[in-house]
Amino acid sequence: MAAHHSRSQFQRHFRRDEAPIPFTIDGIAYSGRRGDTVLVAIMSVTDRLRQSEFTSEPRAGFCLIGACQDCFVTLACGMRVRACTTPLEAQMAFITRESGNE
Amino acid sequence: MNDTSPAVVVGAGPAGICAAKTLVAAGLRPIVIDEGLRAGGQIYRRPFLDDGRSATDLYGSEAAKATRLHREFDALLPSIDYRPQTLVWNIADNQLHLMANGDHQQISFQNLILSTGATDRVLPFPGWTLPGVYTLGAAQTALKAQGCTIGRKVVFLGSGPLLYLVAWQYLKAGASVAAVLDTAPFTAKLNLLSAFRFDPRLVLIGMSYAARLVRRGVKLRYNVRPTGVDGSQHVEGLSFKSGAKTHSIACDAVAYGFALRPETQLADLAGCSFRFDDRDRTWLPVTDETGRTNRKGVYLAGDGSGIAGADAAEISGELAALALIQDSGAVADPGRMSVLAGARRRKAKLRDALEKAFPFPENWFEQVPGETKLCRCEEITVSSVVDTLHGNDLRELNRLKALSRAGMGRCQGRMCSAALAEVLSSTQKLTLTEIGRLRAQAPVKPLPLSLHEGGA
């Protein structure tokens, strides 16, 4: 998978001063905020969640209400979670290198 | 009530909350199952955490209703069996199959009210899978529930009341609104005059968003056709046609949609009959005016039984619960039921007018380039679907899905079935009724392979 993209897609307007919640993407440390979904935490520090399985295009979710199923991300433990409906927890370690046909 | 298994309400939006409230008032203790972390549904969604915003900040003109419903639901908590963050993933033999905390649970029901709501109705256009393109509902959810905007400079595109509302909410929150691009012609908005008869307040509020946007210098354009998203890794701009001219606007996010589509999978799995609805341009479960279905003990309420909006959802939630109470042999106030049914009919007329003001783009298929991805999950292009269709002379939607793979992915066709139906009906010159509807299949959403038996 391509290198990480430091450009954040989402912009925080509220809850900016909430307690930081540390997490990693491919081993790189980031922090979200208390009250974040996984999707918001990741999209507030980068511009993608995953690569599509068949064309390796970047994807970043779509509906944000658990309907489109476009935002599943993989944790280092192998578990996969739907980013838009999963609350961020401290020390979540996301990996982007293992999924689909590579 | 003469049966032992409790009534179950699926969904805790305005319809589900009102249904539960009505059941509790009749002395029942319903189980209320909701996928959300907190009750309120999509429209009255509550943030995970209080972030200092007032109800007016969050819900605008609908703040009083949101506050009332949240309060009413909180008051119900001692009287209901509330199961948040719980997915109903299958219905079979009067059993609901649930997933909660990664555990499988099963509960049996005698009476069931499905208030499963709606999701954004979308149609593919070039670039719609690129990071930064979200549905209008997603844009609103990001802001309402998480206090974020989907980008710094956002284009709002499509058709439907949400288009102007969310653009205004973004502007108010401090994001830059690059443009509001309405795919309908300006003349369509004249239909708001007939909507005014049924709900003047709603229409005036709706129109005020457009006025406020204009006053703040936001460009509104009508009769727009998107031709593509600029950018290869994320949104850098949007190209569109308006009249004969092609334009391009720099932006880093696009929010778009064409009103809503009902979530009907559970009604299908429960065995409800369906009919084609011209206004919603989709198949809907058949109900009487109270929400009774052909399946004994199964009732429908809210947008999941046809798009009618939050106020109508409250009405239909109460009606479905009263019908359930009546059918169970208890006394339900018939006067109240007929008042509610009348109110529901008026809401339906309002919806008729609004649908004309915010019409679905009927010529989408003639304009979409073949290389556009139709199915996001399986990454199937429009032209690949058309080739499959021609090669096999297909005339039925489930066959097109089976042979083209469009709609076979994780979302089970939620995001592409409207487009798939348009492709099939346009290409084969068949009506949307003639081509049929995609049959629902369990699980209605992905399940972990490790889902195991838990307590019931």
Next chain:
Amino acid sequence: MTRRLSADVAVIGGGLVGSSAALALRRAGLSVILIDKGFCGAQASGVNYGGVRRQGRSAAQLPLSQRAHQIWPRLKELIGIDGEYQRSGHLKLARTPEDFAKLEHYAETVKSFGLDLELYTGAMAKARFPWLSGNIAGASLCPDDGQANPRLVSPAFAKAARDAGAIVLEQNAVHAAVRANDGFALQAGADCEITCRFLINSAGAWANKIAADFAEPAPLSRIYPSMVVTEPLAPRLPVSLGEEGGGFYCRQVTRGNYIMGGGRGYALADPDFSRPSTTAAQSVMKRATALFPHLAGAHVIRFWSGTEGQLPDNNPVIGPSGTTPGLFHAFGFCGAGFQVAPAVGAVLCDLVTSGETVTPIDAFSIERFRNMSSQHNEKKGTHNETVE
């Protein structure tokens, strides 16, 4: 307005058997009408697991199966697509020493048929297939067995038959089939009258009505497989996998999805539609996580089922009618029809064109049920052999 059609052969049932027969017959120069009550390839032959497997079949089926084995690599030439057919190998696992003994016994029994089975003890199997996990007492590999996509293959046979000149009538149920003059007269759909010299009954789980119309009912029941598919995942499972006893079978398609099955589904109120049972689907999921720990975090995205015909001795009916010259039956494949179906089509073509076939099919004669009580008909299938 009545539509009158006439052909050398009418084929009732556009599954893989009927469609491949129609194609073979067209290629032999006969005129063909292929009739389906719904859509060709939409029932069992289009929604099955997709195993293209000889291993595990009874010796009686192996000559037919070997004939099919020669046809599968020629799909591209025959129907225009390869149908995702690949000779990935079929690995049959034994959970217990007793099951492994059965695999060894099977290998011995079918030695003369040339399946080239390779037997592995538990430790050897894990060394040879490092992705295997869980309790394995042994395994048997048939290297040239494989898999294909039924969703594509079965409709493609019907399309090829149509392209070769067969008249294909979909959404036309046959309500009446009678012997008339030198052949048969059928009524189909709202207004279709068909006459033909030969009639093929390949109507799958619905075939028994036609057999009964010609006074030779078979004890055909229905079975509904329980199928589960995961989201697309990194490629890892190179073979199609089965288990002795049939509780679980699984393959990973080239797009990455794992397709797995086991157990049974059930019919809906309209018995032409079925759904997998949640209990069966969950036992499939449980077995998959035990065998493939790397799938623990993966998601399943869809369950499905289909309607298949089952006969009590686990063999199909293939061959001429015992009551009516010119009528041929081919149905009741007991959940194992996909691999043999193209050869069944070829056999039916032999029978129609020459009255005989080089492939031994005596074991499949409908006559074997002649003295069976008709109360067996439509009895619910109870046994639980592999459906793949």
